[in-house]
Amino acid sequence: MNMFCVTIYNDHYDKIKKLGYIPVGLGENVSSNEFITDKTGVNINKKNSFYGEYTFHYWIWKNKIDNLKNNWIGFCQYRKYWSIKSNKKNHENLVQLKESVLKEIPKQYENYESILGEPLFINNFKFTKFLKKNFIKMIKNPNLFFDKNKRNIKFHFDLMHGEGNLDKAISLLDNKDRNDFSYFVNSEVSFNPHNMFICKSNKILKDYYESVFPWLERCEKKFGFELEGYGLKRIYGFLAERYMSYWFKKYTNFSTMPIIFKDISYLD
DSSP states (O other): OEEEEEESOGGGHHHHHHTTOEEEEOSTTOOOTTSBOSSSSSOOGGGHHHHTTHHHHHHIIIIIGGGSOSSOEEEEETTEEEBSSOOOOOOOSHHHHHHHBOOSOOGGGTTOSEEEEOOEEGGGSOHHHHHHHOHHHHHHOTHHHHOGGGSOHHHHHHHHHOTTHHHHHHTTSOHHHHHHHHHHHHHOSEEOOTTOEEESOHHHHHHHHHHHHHHHHHHHHHHOSOOOSHHHHTHHHHHHHHHHHHHHHHHSOEEEEOEEEOOGGGOO
16 A cells, blocks of 8 residues: 655654655645655646645656556545544554554455545534525525535535536536536535545556546636635635545445544644
8 A cells, every 4th residue: 555645744754654654745834855745747836725735646647657556545644544443532642643544455445446535424514604604695595404405515615615616617527527527516415525535556546637637727727826715725626625526436436434633743
């Protein structure tokens, strides 16, 4: 298993290595040349504040994909990790965290081609969150209060990342995915979060990249980069997050695994 762990902090290198993962440093705060970064070769490093970890995925696609061993390839983050069990233990140090995080792919996953995080059910969010984001829309559509199935992925994206932006992005997809992805976001009330996934081969990874990046590049022409506020500025990462759930479910035999939260910034 190759597990890439992404961070934005320069002092995380040794901590990630202690977990047994491959340290990836992104953003302006990472200066150590020990990290794998998105700054060499063919890259979109300058778009990191808009794309998030996907500037690293782009770097893999253009510079590394064919050199990756054809086995399990995964991605996690400095405060989000894969675990076999939903672990709410209060990890007090790196040793304790290492005992909980994924070290190898268990045998029960051998027949799967990809692993996604356990689904996030957005229709279960508190009413106050929806009201705070778009009071008028909720009042004009009272069914949204009572019918959880109407609070789907599209509804949530419109609320958090701009009304109609998801539809605009979907219109730019290739024909083979446009209708299916539209159906997915209009019918599903959960998605697999955090842009985290594990796939069984570099071929699957390459196929995903060859689908998502040309689409995101077309979206750039629609939305540009003069974007304000976290929900809009990171729109390319949020679009990729929803598309990731759809793509791996459509094109691979997938399973899910828990993701645990612990920021290694505070661990020794």
